[in-house]
Amino acid sequence: MKKSKFSQPQILKILRQQTKGKKVRDICTQHNISEPTFYLWKKKFLQPVSRDKVRLRDLEKEMSQYKKILAEQTLLINLLKDLLYKKS
Known part of the structure; x- marks a missing residue:
């Protein structure tokens, strides 16, 4: 080119x-x-601004999914720790 x-x-x-x-x-x-x-x-x-906005929106959606997964895993870890310490 x-x-x-x-x-x-x-x-x-x-x-x-x-x-x-x-x-x-x-x-x-x-x-x-x-x-x-x-x-x-x-x-x-x-015009890349519009493409950047679409990409940003997709990344924000993906990030929110990861945050949700992290919250669920943290909750599960804390629950398992509580069960483990109650048995001891």
């Missing part, structure tokens, strides 16, 4: 120009990039 001549901070700076009201065609002409490149960058650098 061909390496971009723009760094990630430069790409983000270019993409932010659209939010300031500049037209995509003018931005692309100014930075000597094609419109498809601009939209690919936009997809790559500005």
Whole structure:
């Protein structure tokens, strides 16, 4: 894959120009990039937030399951200790 001549901070700076009201065609002409490149960058650098949110939600769900398992195991361990000490 061909390496971009723009760094990630430069790409983000270019993409932010659209939010300031500049037209995509003018931005692309100014930075000597094609419109498809601009939209690919936009997809790559500005939309991972939604994927990150989904991943975070999945991780939080998994973590809550692990916490539940830990609580159950701790309860079982304490119960077994109590039974063991009562027999002695």
